[in-house]
Amino acid sequence: MNKGIINPLKGKKTTNLYEKYSNIELNNLDKSTNWNHLTNQIILMGTSTGGPGALQTVLTKLPESIRAPIVIVQHMPPGFTKSLANRLNSLSEITVKEAVDGEILQNGTAYIAPGGYHLKMRPFSTKVFVQLDKTNKECIHCPSVDLLFESATSLKEYGKIVVVMTGMGSDGSRGLITLKNSDQVKAIAQSKESCIVYGMPKAAIATNLIDDIENVENIAETILKYL
Known part of the structure; x- marks a missing residue:
């Protein structure tokens, strides 16, 4: 891991929240959802403990032309989150920035939700806008991976590539289920072997809706195969 990225402490116990997804009713969804390579694509990532290093590994392997x-x-x-975005931007071919309320999403740019704000996406005509708010008080985390994923259901003309990486708990699993129920989605989870904490990917895998389980160094390549 390169210097400058926040390095979380290892050895913390993870919660067992993923267990609630082990027997969840998934409306007979098949994880091999049809994928038609739609003209418009969007990549959605969720991570927690160990995430800065994982993001560095993935984002620095994505081309500027993505x-x-x-x-x-x-x-x-x-x-x-702003200092994280600035650091990743200095290392990556793509642009990495902290998201700003009301801005339009652009290809080749990664938007990191500001700490303390939920990031949702809202379509208008052919554009997709960032919406930041603090209105949902039920989420354990702010920002919430679940709310990000769930907001993507409004992007009817987009194929979604979902990535769940290292972190405690199960944030992202509920949102993944919602997305797979509603839209064209390909979902990637980070492997246990390459995680700092295996909670979030394990919960996502337990939904039986993950298409690829990859070591962190292979996630960028897997994303690109769906574009």
């Missing part, structure tokens, strides 16, 4: 925006929830308190 034909999709990337929207990221990294569990972090206010004040830390």
Whole structure:
């Protein structure tokens, strides 16, 4: 892991929230959802403990010419996400920035949700806008991966590539189920072997809706095969 990225402490116990998804009713969905390579694509990433290093590994392998925006929830308190975005921007071919309320998503740019704000997406005509708010008080995390994924159901003309990486708990699993029920989605989970904490990917895998399980160094290549 390169210097400058926040390095979380290892050895923390993860919660067992993923267990509630092990027997969940998934409306007979098949994880091999048809994928038609729609003209419009969007990449959605969720991560927590160990995420800064994982994001660095993935984002620095994406080309500047990538034909999709990337929207990221990294569990972090206010004040830390901007410095993370600046650091990743300095290392990556793509542009990486902290998301701003009301801005239009652009291909080749990664938007990190600010700490303390939920990031949702709203379509208008042919554009997709960022919406930041603090209105949902039921989520454990703010920003929330579940809310990011769920908001993507409004993007009817987009194929979604979902990535769930290292982190505690199960944030993202509920949103993944919602997306797979409603739209064209390909879902990637980080492998246990390459995680700092295996909670979030394990919960996502337990839904039986993950298409690829990859070591972190292979996730960028897997994303690109769906574009």
